[in-house]
Amino acid sequence: MEFLQAAPQLSHPYRSDRLLQALLDRVLPAGRRAALDADLDVLGDYAVMAWQRACSTTRRKPVLTRWDAWGRRVDRVELTTAWQEGPVITTGHAVLAAGHEDHEYGRLEAFARVYLYHVASEFYTCPLAMTDGAATALKASGNRALIERALPHFLSRDPATFWLSGQWMTETAGGSDVGNTETVARQDPEGQWRLYGRKWFSSAVVGEAALALARPEGAGNGAGALALFYVETMDDTQRKPELVIDRLKDKLGTHELPTAEIHLEGLPAWPLGELAHGVRQVAPMLNVTRSWNAVCAVASMARAIRLARDYATRRQAFGHTLIDHPLHARTLADMQASFEAAFALSFEVAHLLGRVEHGAAAVHEAALLRLLTPLAKLWTGKLAVATCSEALECFGGAGYIEDTGLPQLLRDAQVYAIWEGTTNVLSLDTLRALAGDGPDALRTAVTGWLKDSDDMHAASVIHQTLEAAARWLDHNSGTRETLEAGARGLAFTLARCAAAALLARQATWASARGDRRPASALRRFVGLGLDRLVLPDAGDTRLLLD
Ligand code: MFK
DSSP states (O other): OOOOOOOOOOOOTTTTOHHHHHHHHHHSOHHHHHHHHHHHHHHHHHHHHHHHHHHHSOOOOOEEEEEOTTSOEEEEEEOOHHHHHHHHHHHHTTTTGGGGSSSTTHHHHHHHHHHHHTTTTTTTHHHHHHHHHHHHHHHHHTOHHHHHHHHHHHTOSSTTTOOOEEEEOOOSSOSSOGGGOOOEEEEOTTSOEEEEEEEEEETTTTOSEEEEEEEETTOOSSGGGOEEEEEEOEETTEEOTTEEEEEEOOOSSOTTSOOEEEEEEEEEEEESSSSSOHHHHHHHHHHHHHHHHHHHHHHHHHHHHHHHHHHTTTOEETTEEGGGSHHHHHHHHHHHHHHHHHHHHHHHHHHHHHHHHTTOSOTTHHHHHHHHHHHHHHHHHHHHHHHHHHHHHTTGGGGGOGGGTOHHHHHHHGGGGTTTSOHHHHHHHHHHHHTTTHHHHHHHHHHHHHTTOOOHHHHHHHHHHHHHHHHHHHHHTTOHHHHHHTHHHHHHHHHHHHHHHHHHHHHHHHHTTTOOHHHHHHHHHHHTOOOOOOOOOTTHHHHHHO
8 A cells, every 4th residue: 555645734723823812812701702712613613514515525716707697797706615604703793893893892792703713714804804994983983874874784693684895005106105195086976986907816705884084076086185985886686877887807816706806887885984095094994804814824824834754753754754854843833832922913903993982091002003013914914934845845846736735835825924004005104103102112012012921032122123223213313215115124122022021911911820832922922033134235136226
């Protein structure tokens, strides 16, 4: 009988996830913790089922049918099975609704669900993120009519009444720079606003609503003249004729997600607030979707490491199982340490968001949230790509073979660094946050997180690196060009310092309960280095590009 390699098995993503269990044990009051268990358990079951299904069925992509047999325009999108299951899972386990409950733990509890559901959902979490963001932006707008109209659908616990929302910003001329938006908003003779234009990346084309940026006719150029509108896409069960799906995108990854190019040909629209400063109005949505991005990035890392760790116990080479080879074990442990740091930072953002929204936060924590949100997004986006790439390598050639289900992890991970703002755009956003109370807020927070740590070495490296970052900022803040050129290095440094300090807080809590693993994650992560500051340029950048 020829040798056949045993495939990796996915252990239960909730029951065997000590990080999530420990975080919830530390933060949640006992009653809330117990009440959450059933939903998380079922979402973990769903993830295991979805992995087994993906390993035993042919992968599908959504299919767009533009015309029916008789020549009628239908723009029908057929979805994969996981996407068809999306509304039932989402509403049945309050994946969105929990985040908008009236208490400070709502966001944390919702993001715990997102973390478990994400990979199994086949990026159905993308439109969920946007729906969550739309609900948040609508609440921030104070527009009572739209809130009463849309929120009961967005936050529904019944699949029959549940609506998804899109976020229509990106255009051919305006990707990162949404100030180049060409979509025009025009009032018809009855005073109804209607949108005319082309949106180039519509990730929730199957949604029932969207928030869209558009330029009211006659308003000037630039971002300040844009307005934010709410639109609906359906007339009962028919897509509105003023919304035309041109085609689905052929993407590197996230194949199950039906990202589309669309035309708006007079789609009725309602402004959220004033007919200007749309970017400012959409910012609450961006910050929520960026938090989702971070949590989903760590969910992908968790999946990749979980499979690679399992495989290392099943595969023999050179007379040993992989996990008994020192270099392989070291490689996995390095991945685990960085993942634990990324997990700590992403879930701190989730927890802070709920605390700030419910007035339960300390004075400095609003500025802290503003700073940590882009940091978590930009750092976890890059780390997810590196981690998934390393995890694939842990399988050797098998990691490069489609029907193992592994390459998809890497292809999908690449999107975290791109959508919702690229790494560089988010690094520049970090500069915006640092121009306010961000630096003081971070210093105060880090001091608090390190307060009881008995890892003196780690605490000292974190403090020293933060001081180096503060000196770098002081030194370079006079020259915009130098500041921007170094923004990514600065952002990575701050993200790593914050994550390390959060790991230290978790390690202190866990050590007191006899678990020494977070303390070793902290030592290893700090050992990998926190400082990513860049030296001044001396003109080399231009020379290198000549
Ligand atoms: C599975 C995971 C789920 C993930 C969901 C995936 C969804 C995928 C779909 C997409 O990818 S949609 C496309 C996403 N596109 C972007 O994220 C755009 C990226 N570009 C930026 O973020 C730019 O930084 C930005 C467009 C915001 C800059 O535009 P401007 O015109 O240069 O903005 P400006 O003048 O700096 O800021 C305008 C206002 O917004 C300012 O406030 P004021 O008017 O009061 O001065 C800013 O302070 C404010 N602002 C900007 N970013 C902010 C913010 N406020 C709070 N938070 C922020 N992040």
